[in-house]
Amino acid sequence: MDFSKNYDIAVVGAGIAGVAAAVQAAREGKKVVLIEKTIFPGGLATTGLVYVYLPICDGNGRQVSFGITEELLKLSIKYGPGNIPEHWKDNVNASEPARYRCIFSPAAYILALDEYLRENQVDVWYDTLVCDTEVENDRMTAVFVENESGRGKINAKCFVDASGTAILARRANIPCHTATNFLAWWEIRHDSRVEHSDLGAPVRLNMGGIPWDESKAPEGTLFRGISGKSVTEFVTRGRQKILEYYKEQYSDTVTRENFYSLNLPAMPQFRKIYSIDARYVLRDNENNKHFPDSIGLAPDWRKSGPVWEIPYDSLIPTSGPKGFIAAGRCTGADGDAWEVTRVIPVAGMTGQVAGLAASMAIDAGISPSELDVQTLQAKLRTLGFPLYLPEVGLEYDK
Numbered sequence: 523m524d525f526s527k528n529y530d531i532a533v534v535g536a537g538i539a540g541v542a543a544a545v546q547a548a549r550e551g552k553k554v555v556l557i558e559k560t561i562f563p564g565g566l567a568t569t570g571l572v573y574v575y576l577p578i579c580d581g582n583g584r585q586v587s588f589g590i591t592e593e594l595l596k597l598s599i600k601y602g603p604g605n606i607p608e609h610w611k612d613n614v615n616a617s618e619p620a621r622y623r624c625i626f627s628p629a630a631y632i633l634a635l636d637e638y639l640r641e642n643q644v645d646v647w648y649d650t651l652v653c654d655t656e657v658e659n660d661r662m663t664a665v666f667v668e669n670e671s672g673r674g675k676i677n678a679k680c681f682v683d684a685s686g687t688a689i690l691a692r693r694a695n696i697p698c699h700t701a702t703n704f705l706a707w708w709e710i711r712h713d714s715r716v717e718h719s720d721l722g723a724p725v726r727l728n729m730g731g732i733p734w735d736e737s738k739a740p741e742g743t744l745f746r747g748i749s750g751k752s753v754t755e756f757v758t759r760g761r762q763k764i765l766e767y768y769k770e771q772y773s774d775t776v777t778r779e780n781f782y783s784l785n786l787p788a789m790p791q792f793r794k795i796y797s798i799d800a801r802y803v804l805r806d807n808e809n810n811k812h813f814p815d816s817i818g819l820a821p822d823w824r825k826s827g828p829v830w831e832i833p834y835d836s837l838i839p840t841s842g843p844k845g846f847i848a849a850g851r852c853t854g855a856d857g858d859a860w861e862v863t864r865v866i867p868v869a870g871m872t873g874q875v876a877g878l879a880a881s882m883a884i885d886a887g888i889s890p891s892e893l894d895v896q897t898l899q900a901k902l903r904t905l906g907f908p909l910y911l912p913e914v915g916l917e918y919d920k
C-alpha cells in the first residue's frame with residue numbers, strides 16, 4: 523500500500539445519496555470521507571446530465587419529503603436556471619397541485635454541491651476508485667482505493683455504499699441482483715433556433731431511447747451493464763445514435779455552427795445495475811402501506827396520490843459483514859417500487875438516513891443492522907422527517 527488513512531465513516535460514491543449520507547454523518551460530528559471515482563459530485567444527476575429534481579410532494583399539495591432532500595433541491599438551482607413553483611416557496615403545504623420539483627443545470631449544481639460539501643466539512647476524495655473491501659471477523663474494516671497517489675487503504679468504523687451499482691456490497695460478497703436496461707442516449711445540445719428552454723436558450727437537453735417494452739425491444743438494445751463490454755457497447759451505441767441524428771439533420775440551413783452537441787454524459791445512463799438483496803425488498807403496489815420501521819416518505823413522481831413509506835430494512839442486506847449500510851439506487855426495491863425509490867429525491871432521503879444510522883451505530887458500538895429502529899426514528903423526527911402517512915394527513919389503503 524502507498525498510503526493508509528483512518529475515518530469514522532467512509533461513503534463510497536458522491537452521487538446524491540452519497541452527498542446526503544456524508545453531510546449527515548459530518549453533522550453528527552463524525553470524521554467522514556466521501557470517495558468518488560469521477561471528479562464531480564452529483565452522480566447521475568450531474569455527471570449523467572439528468573436535470574430534473576423530481577417532486578418531494580404528493581401532487582395534491584402535500585409536501586412529504588424533507589431534510590437534506592429539500593436542501594439539495596434548493597441547492598440545485600442556487601447558482602443557475604430553474605425555479606420551484608411560486609406557492610412552494612413559503613409553504614410546506616401549497617395551495618395548488620403544481621408539484622414541488624425543479625429543473626437545474628448539471629454544471630451549476632456541481633459548483634453548489636462542492637461548496638455544500640466544503641461547508642459541511644466532508645473530506646472529499648475525487649478521482650479515486652474503490653476497488654475492494656477488507657472484511658475481518660465478520661466486519662467491514664477497510665476499502666482499497668486507487669488514485670494518483672497510488673494504491674491505498676481507507677480504514678473506517680462504518681461504510682455507506684452509495685455507489686449506485688452496489689460495488690462495495692459486491693466486493694464484500696453481499697448478495698445483490700440486477701435488472702434490464704434499454705438503450706438510451708442523452709446530450710445537452712446547442713440549437714441556435716431555440717428561443718426558450720429550461721436550461722436557458724440556445725441550449726436544451728435532448729434525450730432518446732428505445733421504447734420501454736422488453737417484449738418489443740429490437741435485438742441488441744437490452745443491456746445489464748454488468749460487464750465492461752456491455753457498458754462500452756451501451757455508451758458507444760447511444761453516442762452513435764446521436765451522431766446519426768446530426769448527420770441526418772445537417773442541410774443548407776441547419777449547419778454544424780448552429781446545431782451541435784454541447785455536452786454528453788460522463789457516466790452510463792443505466793437506470794439499474796445492481797441493488798442489494800435487502801432484509802426487505804419493496805415491491806409493486808406497496809404504496810400507501812404501513813411499515814413500522816419506516817424512515818421517511820417518498821412520493822410517486824409519475825402520478826399524483828401514491829406515497830410510499832420506506833422501510834429501514836430496505837437499506838440493510840440479508841447477509842454479509844457488519845459495519846455496512848446501502849443508500850440511493852442500490853437499496854432494496856424492485857419493479858414499481860424501484861421506479862419510485864431510484865430517483866434523485868429518494869436517493870437524498872435514503873442517503874441522509876444511512877449517514878445518520880452509520881453515525882448512531884458507531885456511537886452505540888454496533889452495526890447499522892443492529893440499530894434500534896425506534897431510536898433512529900426518534901432522531902429522524904428531530905430532523906423534521908414525517909415517518910408515517912397519517913403524519914402528513916394521508917391514509918393507508920393496504
Ligand SMILES: Cc1cc2nc3c(=O)[nH]c(=O)nc-3n(C[C@H](O)[C@H](O)[C@H](O)COP(=O)(O)OP(=O)(O)OC[C@H]3O[C@@H](n4cnc5c(N)ncnc54)[C@H](O)[C@@H]3O)c2cc1C
Binds near residue numbers: 557685790792851
Ligand atoms: C436515463 C436516466 C434518467 C433519469 N431521469 C431522472 C430524472 O429526471 N429525475 C430524477 O430525479 N431521477 C432520474 N433518474 C434517476 C436518478 O438520476 C438516479 O437514480 C439517482 O441520481 C441515483 O443517485 P445515487 O446517488 O443513488 O447514485 P449515482 O448517481 O449512480 O451515484 C453513484 C456515484 O458513485 C460513484 N462510484 C461508482 N462506483 C464507484 C467506485 N468503485 N469508486 C468510487 N466511486 C464510485 C459514481 O461515479 C457516482 O458518482 C434517471 C436515471 C437515468 C439513468
